[in-house]
Amino acid sequence: DVGAFAEANPQEGGFALECSVHDSSENLYMTKTDGQVDFYRMSFISGHVFDGNGSPLEGIGVDTAEGGYGTCTDEFGSYTLSNLPEGTYDIAAGRDFCGEHPFEEQVLTDVSTGSTGVDFNLVEGRQIDTTAQPDHDWVFSFGWTIGDLITLNIDEFTLTQTAMEAEWQPEFGYVQFDDFDSFDLTPGMPVEVYDETYTDILVVEMLTIDFFDEATKTAGGTAPGAEEGREVGVGAHQPGYDFWTIATVDEFGNWFADFSDDLTPMQDVEDIHAMIWDDDGDATQANFEFPQTLISGHVYDSESVPLGGIVVQTDNGEYNTCTNGDGYYELNLPEGTYDIAAGRFLCGDIPPYEEQMVENVPTGSTDIDFHLVEIIEIPEPYISAQPEHEWVGSNGWMVGDLITLNLDIDPELANGYELTLTQLATPEEGNPEIGRVNFDDFTPYDLAPGMLVEITDGTQTKILLVELITFDSLDQTAKIAGGTAPPERELGVGIPVEGYFFWMVVTSDEFGNWEADFSSDPNPINDTVDVFAQLWDEDGDSTVAHYEVPEPLDVHIYAYLDSQSIYTTDWDAGSILDLYLDGVLVQTKPVIPFSGDPSKGYVTFSGWDPVYALSPDTTIIITDGLHFKSYLVESLEITGINEFTNEVYGTAPAGRDLEVGIFISGVGNHSVNITVESDGTWSAIFPDLFEASSITAYLFDDDHDGTIIRYFP
Structure with missing residues (x-):
């Protein structure tokens, strides 16, 4: 009744026992301990293994926690643990005896034999890689979920960052902490990096790179405290190529890296770094500190605005560079002391600046900054006179200087100047470094052709003999202008319109007539108010005439x-x-x-x-x-009407105001104002729409000119 039995006289040399249970089809399992033979009924546990999204996982190892009964899931994620003695077990899914996979192991406890539907939902394991560089005071950690808040903790010092997308592996996020103002990152410090569910721990180790020889392609350093045989990864970067090798720590804590097996020439190496890993794959990094041969800084203007495109060079011109958009420059030089100049040349189309020199600058210096003063190139002064409008203008003077105008009304008499006027030069509009004057009151005289105008600042003097020039006609449709000037002289004709400027240089004929034909220009001439012709003398001074455009009609x-x-x-x-x-x-x-x-x-x-x-x-x-x-003419349509909604609809330029009206015989007009939708459609509702004999849409511009369309139901 307890299921036990004994064989009284077993034969020497071993024995075989068979047992059957005649009232059951279940298999039995036998164990033998010190002559005690026990039989157990056999059973099973079955179920499925899924991923976090509920998809079945094939090739996942499932076993009891103690092991010995393992099996692999099939293509449907199904498994069965067979030949289990009856009892209760802890069942583990996610073991890798069926092959490597990225999922974390999951254990279900106290599962009874005979159970079905023992299912697992596995989550992918996290591989967080953290690297610390104590010499440069930074900690880098990769493998986090993008957007999660990541915390760094070092001896109760805490910083947080949001994980950013890694460009080299965009499905993962990273953080880099480099603000340790209150302490220095040093070997022996425990570094914790964690989110809400996972913590990665690294103890900073001692690691150095003590030498690098580009000629022999070797590097070496120490890893004090590392046991003999620890691996150190060593990388060297040069433009267009990366070297990599694994070195081993010897019994004295030294390591040596030899890149000579790599046949790529080693030249212009920019970075050497070494990494030593712990058991979790986290690392301490060291970098080789190249001798400082740079001189760097910024170039600004006199108001401390960064200047790009400025040449910075050694005084002898042997080494030079251009500042970037932030005004920053770097000069890579042999070790030594140099005189550094900025502003001697330009790298782009920018205003010139006065050169500035800093002497006796040693390599390794940073923040060698320059503040340059722009060179203001004042153009040669010139005079323009408009006798019909009674003004004389002159540009090209120093702002603030006192400018004098002398007027000789009849130069042939040689009796000197009859009128003297003075003004202070004021800044030109749009070019405030250059000064201008404008004289417009010559009482008691009228400015006229034949008069001599002299303008001077006391050191420079400009003289203009006012000439006879007329602007007699402008056909805006044919785009032809005409007038008179001294025979066979060159003059410029300008017609400004909104958003465009017509300009042409023509020559008067032997009779003193000139014509400017703009008909080959596709732009229309309309709404112009300032039309002029300009006749130059040999010094570039000019007499100006204007065409009197008729006052516009409100049509x-x-x-x-x-x-x-x-x-x-x-x-x-x-x-x-x-x-x-x-x-x-x-x-x-x-x-x-x-x-x-x-x-x-x-x-x-x-x-x-x-x-x-x-x-x-x-x-x-x-x-x-x-x-x-x-x-x-603008785009405007009535595309249809809807008899069920009493709606008329169409298209017009997006965002425009539109007037829509209907006419009903015996009643009159009725209209509404609407705004066209952003997709260019519009609609208007009229309760009495189907009594209308016509529908009209009006699209007016700011001058109340308009495009109109009508629809007759």
Whole structure:
């Protein structure tokens, strides 16, 4: 009744026993201890192994905690531990006897044999690598979750940082702590780096790099306290190549690295470092300190603004460099003492500066800073005179200097100057280092051609004989200007418009007439108010004439896209208007007087050659020969109506204000103001929309010119 039995006379030399349980199909397990033979019923435990996302894991080792019954999960993550004597076990999943994997081991306790559905959800293990550099006072740690708050603790000194994405392995984050103002990082200090779930611990070790020989490609140092045989990784970096080898600590705590097996030439090495690892893969690092052969600093202007593009060089010019955008420079020099100059040359298109020298600077010096003074190059003064507008201007003087104007009204009499005026030179607009004067009161005289103007600061003197030049005509549609000047002389013609400047140098003919033809320039001439011609003498001084642009009329243009017509209003009655579309004359019509104000009127243009269709971006110019009005047609559509929502909708430029109206016979007009959506669509609701005989959308600009479209249901 207790399941025990004994064989009274076992044969010598060993024995074999068989046992069967006739009322069960279960297997039995036998153990023998000191002649005591015990039989147990056999059982199993089964389940699945998943990852953190619930996906099955294949090839994961599952066993009892004590071992001996291990199995591997199949492609479905399924496992069965068979031939287990009946009882209770701790079951472990995540062992690596089926192959390496990144998951942490998980143990379930007190699992009874015969249990099914004993499932595991494994999480990936964390490999945190921490490196400390005590000589340079920094701690670097890699492998954290990006964005997590990471804490560094050293002897109760605590710093925190947010883990940043590593460019070289963007799925992981890193931190670098280098602000230890209250102490120095030294060997023997315990360093803890941790987040909410994991702590990485490194004890800083003693490690040095004592020599490096580029010629023999060797380096060496010490690792005091490291046991014999400890490995030290040694790396050397030069532009375009990295050397790496593993050295071993000897019985005296020394290590020696030999790169000579690497056939790559070792030259211009910039960095040598050594690393010694603990059992967790964390490391202490040491760097070889190259002899200091740099001289560095910054170059600023007189207001301490960094200057990029300034040459910094040794006085003999043998070594030189350019400052970067922050004004920083480095000179890599043989060891010694140098005189350093800044500002002698420029590396880019920047203003010149006065050279500055710092003498007897030893290599290894930092913060050798320069504050340079800009060289102000004052141009040669020049005079411009405008006799019709009664002014004389002169630029190119020193700001603040007293400038004198002398006027000789009849130089042929040789009786000296009749008028003397003085002004202090004030800064030019846009170029405040250069001074200018402007004289505009010559009472009791009128400035006229033939007069002699002298301007002086006491050391420089400029003289101009005012000449006769006229600007008589400007056809803004044909883009042709004309006037008179002394025969066969060169003059410049300028026509500024909004956002653009027309300029041309022409020569007057033998009769003294000149013409400037801008028709090859695709830009329109309109809305201009300051049109001038400039006639130079041999010294670059000039007489100026202006074209008197007529006062603009307050006229308007309305472009109807649906009917291909243009309505324009408020022109002088009796005028003849020309209509240009994209520079082509398409129609000419007289102005029809308004019945209420017969001095003003309107014109409706329509029926022109359909080749010149009215469409978005068409440039309209209307002129009476003296005044010009232009308008750029805009994009505007009514795309449909919705009979269920009483809504009309369409498209127009995003963000613009739009007026939409309906006309109902016997009732009249009704309109609403809306704003076009950011995607260029608009809609308006009219409760009585389906009584309307027409729908109209109006898109006006700031001058109340507009593009209009109509829809007839």
